[in-house]
Every structure is written in structure tokens, then in C-alpha cells.
Amino acid sequence: MKKLFAPIAAKIEGGKRISGDEALQLAACDDLLALGTLAARVNKGRNGARVFFNRNRHINYSNICISSCAFCAFRRDARQQGAFCLSPQEVGERAAGAAADGAREVHVVGGLHPGQPFSYYLQMLQAIRRAAPEIHIKAFTAVEIDHLSRLTGWSLDKVLAELRAAGLDSLPGGGAEIFASAVREQLCPEKISGQRWLDVMTSVHGAGLRSNATMLFGHLESWRDRIDHLLQLRELQDRTGGFMAFIPLPYQADNTRLPELRGPGGVEILKTLAISRLVLDNFDHIKGYWVMLGVKLAQVALAFGVNDLDGTVIEERIGHAAGAASPQALSCDDLLWLIRRAGKLPVERDSLYSTVREYGPC
Numbered sequence: 236m237k238k239l240f241a242p243i244a245a246k247i248e249g250g251k252r253i254s255g256d257e258a259l260q261l262a263a264c265d266d267l268l269a270l271g272t273l274a275a276r277v278n279k280g281r282n283g284a285r286v287f288f289n290r291n292r293h294i295n296y297s298n299i300c301i302s303s304c305a306f307c308a309f310r311r312d313a314r315q316q317g318a319f320c321l322s323p324q325e326v327g328e329r330a331a332g333a334a335a336d337g338a339r340e341v342h343v344v345g346g347l348h349p350g351q352p353f354s355y356y357l358q359m360l361q362a363i364r365r366a367a368p369e370i371h372i373k374a375f376t377a378v379e380i381d382h383l384s385r386l387t388g389w390s391l392d393k394v395l396a397e398l399r400a401a402g403l404d405s406l407p408g409g410g411a412e413i414f415a416s417a418v419r420e421q422l423c424p425e426k427i428s429g430q431r432w433l434d435v436m437t438s439v440h441g442a443g444l445r446s447n448a449t450m451l452f453g454h455l456e457s458w459r460d461r462i463d464h465l466l467q468l469r470e471l472q473d474r475t476g477g478f479m480a481f482i483p484l485p486y487q488a489d490n491t492r493l494p495e496l497r498g499p500g501g502v503e504i505l506k507t508l509a510i511s512r513l514v515l516d517n518f519d520h521i522k523g524y525w526v527m528l529g530v531k532l533a534q535v536a537l538a539f540g541v542n543d544l545d546g547t548v549i550e551e552r553i554g555h556a557a558g559a560a561s562p563q564a565l566s567c568d569d570l571l572w573l574i575r576r577a578g579k580l581p582v583e584r585d586s587l588y589s590t591v592r593e594y595g596p597c
Contacts, residue, residue, distance in 0.1 A: 240264050244273050247513055255462050258514050262458040267502055267509075274509035274540030281519060282542040285593075286579040288570045289586065291340040291373075291546035292333035296321045296359060300346025301382075304423035305493050306412075306454060306486060310346050320348060323355065327362030334367035337567075338547070340586045341367070342407060343374035347382045353394075356383060357401040364402035371404045371586040377435035377446075378410035381427045391438040399442065405586055406439055408447030408482055414467055415460040422455060422493075429464075433471055440477025445587060447522070448478050452507055453486040453499030461507065465514040472517045479588055480520035480543055483507050484527050501532055505539045512540030520588065525565065530573065537577040544570060 243257050253261075264270055297320040300310035311318035321329075330341045341363060348355075356375070363372055375383075375398070384394050395403075412422060414429030427435070439446050450464050472478050485507075486498040499507070512521045523541035525533035526548060533544055548564055565573075567583075571594060574581040581594040 252516055255466050258462045261510055267506060270506060270509045271539040274512040275538055277512055278540045278542050284580045285582045286537055286574045287543040287582050287584045289340055289546040289584050290338045291342055292338045293342045293548055294326055294329050296326055296345040297348050298346050299348050301349045302347055302425040304426060306422055323358035323362040326359050327366035330363040330370055331366035334370050340371040340373055344376055344409060353383055353387050360402035372402050373405045373407055373586055374403055376407055376409035377432045378427055380435050395442040405444055406446035408449040411449045412451045413456045413460055414464045415456060418456045418460055440475035445477055445479050447480045447482055449482045449484055451484045451486055454496050469515055469517060478518060480522045481511055481515050481518050482522040482524050483511050508536050508541055509539040534573045534577050537579055
């Protein structure tokens, strides 16, 4: 494997793009530290020692959903115990509280509610905008956007235009899961296809909105499926340039319909993060989402090509419903400590990665 690793590493360090087969050869490499070192060098060339974070708050407006994804521990039927749906006013109040605490962004996602009309989503955005005029609204996954298009019978472009007029600023990257159709049929057969997710994001970027991208890994997929997922994201980024960050999400098994799957271990997670950095040569940022990684592993990931730790979050329900052992929130001081103890320079950013404040090493 070392004989194969060296020429691929030289190719990457020479600024050349690697193929899917070469990425699979890296996945077969059992030298985790060599992979991490290579990914760290690539990241350093792009971001230096800077590690980004933001002050944000997650708002999950409802867990009622028409889909029954096998990996999801968050969703409920409308009459099931624990089901909830916030009113637009309640969402606005949470956004106001976030802004009062210094948040610059709200991250708003929820289930595909069978009973709420399109006006509910517009009213939600408008309520946030009234309650917190300056806050950045990052809301609705590609799956939710598709749901709203089907609900209204409108084109994606019209749906996005209406949402943007009501206050939408950018989109998160959820719902991508894994693009491989055979795996997706087992994991989330009712959800839109991987191709439809890519089509929605094409429209999102065409509408002038930026987004993130995700990949759920460590369940039923193979390494080939992961690499194919990365290559499809890379190809779309070549065409639109609309993705800001890539967020690999390790599968959490608790309270799901796939409890026999243990999810990926630490070595596999770090390898996936490193290879993501090496394949996605047109993405500026690879995010170590501490909610799903755990705080300590997210810090270690900063030596494996990761340059963003998301943010303060405040309240996260989806990952924690599936057993994420991380805290519900981190303070700004917590994030500064984690980044500095990793030998990196903390940079507070806004939602579109403009610098708010650069912090020193101590």
C-alpha cells in the first residue's frame, strides 16, 4: 500500500485532482497518520492554521414527518407521544432569544409535516425576520424544499423565490444521506433520490443561495459508495460553486430501526474526514460537526483536514435523539479552548464565512 500511497500523495501535493479509484486506494490505506498528515497539509495550504466557528442556534420546528427513514430517531407521527410542531410565533421567539444571546445564525430544519401549508413556512421565516432582523436564516434541507414544491405544485425556482422573499438566506446540507440508490432504498426509501437532492441544490445555487452538503456514513454503505458520493458533490461544485462546507455525519444507532449497526469507530471517522478533504479539492471547508463526532474527536479531527467546528448550536434534537453523547451546546469560550489546545487559531465567522473576529493563540 505504501507504494501506491506515495504517488497519489505526490499528485495531491502537486495540486492535481485524484480519481475515484485513487480515492479508493487511499481508503484501503491502513496508515491513518499518513492520511491525516496529507489531509492536514492540504488544509493548511487552503486555510492556514485557522479554524472557523460561529455563534448559532438550532431550531427544529417539528418532528412530525411523512417519511419513516430507518436511521431516524427524531421523527414522530402526528398523534404519537412526543410529537410537536412549533407555531411561527414560537420559532420567532426562539430566534429573538438567540439573537439576544449573541447568535448570528439560526439553523431551522424539521420533518415533512403532512398538514402544514406553504404559508406556515413563509410565516415562520417572517416571524424570525421580525423578531431578529439582523440574524442569518439558514433553513430547510433539500428534502424540505422538494416537499414544498410538491405541496404547492410549483417549480423549485418559484418556491425558492417565495422563501427568499420571506427571509431565507441560505440552506443547510441535510438530507443527502448517501447517494447510492441501492443503499438509499434500504435506508430511506420514501425520501427523495440522491439525484433529486443534487437537482434541488442545483436550483438553490442557481437562485443565488449558498448551501452546505452532508454525507451520512457508517451504516449500510461501502467505501465505494462514500467515494461516489464525494465525486458527485465535487462535480456539482465544479458547475455551481454554491457549496460552502462539507459535513460528514457518522451514523448514530440508538432508537433507530437499525440498532444492530454500531456506526463507525474513531479511526473510520477520521479516515473519512481526511479522504473527504483530499477528494473535495473545490470545497474550502470541511466541518467537524462536534454534535455527531463528540467534542474530543472533533478536536482531534482538526489534525485530519478539518477546519470548521460549526458553532455554539444551543439546542440540537436530531442527533441527540439517536444517541449522540455530546452536550446540547458549547460556549464561545469552549470552542476557543478546543481550537487553541489543538494548536490552531480560532476565527469567528458569519454564516457565509466572512470573518467576524480573528482570535490569537491564547
